[in-house]
Amino acid sequence: MPGDWPRIWPFWHRIVAAGETYTWDPATDADTARELWMRPPPARVFVVEDGADILGSALLKPNYGPPADRVANAGFMVDPDHGGRGVGRRLAEHVLDAARADGYRAMVFNAVVETNTGAVRLWRSLGFTILATVPEAFDHPRHGPVGLHIMHRRL
């Protein structure tokens, strides 16, 4: 719901501003971020709530235009203060089920930073494979140029 955004933005901003895991401008402001994340249908936005808190959010959308719009793409953000508790995994399982129900035949992640090993491990455990790696594509603030994995699974 649009009203969720003020509770998503703090961790969205923290994750993107760190510049380690997303290929989005670390300086993205709140209005631009809301447009990127809170997209209209056919996109869907998911949140994991715990009382008044939002622990994580996911964005599910077509990865391509209509001739190829049965391939989904998804983005996941879990509040770092609530990491390590399985929030990301539960959210991902839910989004995979939703994507299947929406009629998507596959899901693609276009740019998983290869040093984001927790994410790579999670996606592998959920059935994704690395189709390819774009070499030295991402300038990591600590590791320098690292690859971007393209990951895929059928639904």
Add this chain to the structure above:
Amino acid sequence: MPGDWPRIWPFWHRIVAAGETYTWDPATDADTARELWMRPPPARVFVVEDGADILGSALLKPNYGPPADRVANAGFMVDPDHGGRGVGRRLAEHVLDAARADGYRAMVFNAVVETNTGAVRLWRSLGFTILATVPEAFDHPRHGPVGLHIMHRRL
């Protein structure tokens, strides 16, 4: 230049409406198409002119946000009425030079329809390799579900 658009749109529309080579909505209207193609900097739009005619156009832009914005992406449209005359190749060579001059380190095509063999052959001859193929991702109007190649070359 913005004034080029009225001469780009007719073949842009014809190519996208055919639904065989681009992962954009075949029903894209002129205003939406102009926003997709005539992007502001750092994107650059190129045209091949022959007298008063525009024979083809290319769009060069970062493929990702800032932590990975030294990887370029490009799209190419050549008026089918002027195909087979080397327009695409000359345009591509020019755009590769421009991308290098702009400081891009590599170029990625995210979704080359595998049945678009003329394009695949051209990109290979210009040094691109197929990093991976997203299987059965594109619903081709005549061939059914076909793969989308992700192609890459260093600059």
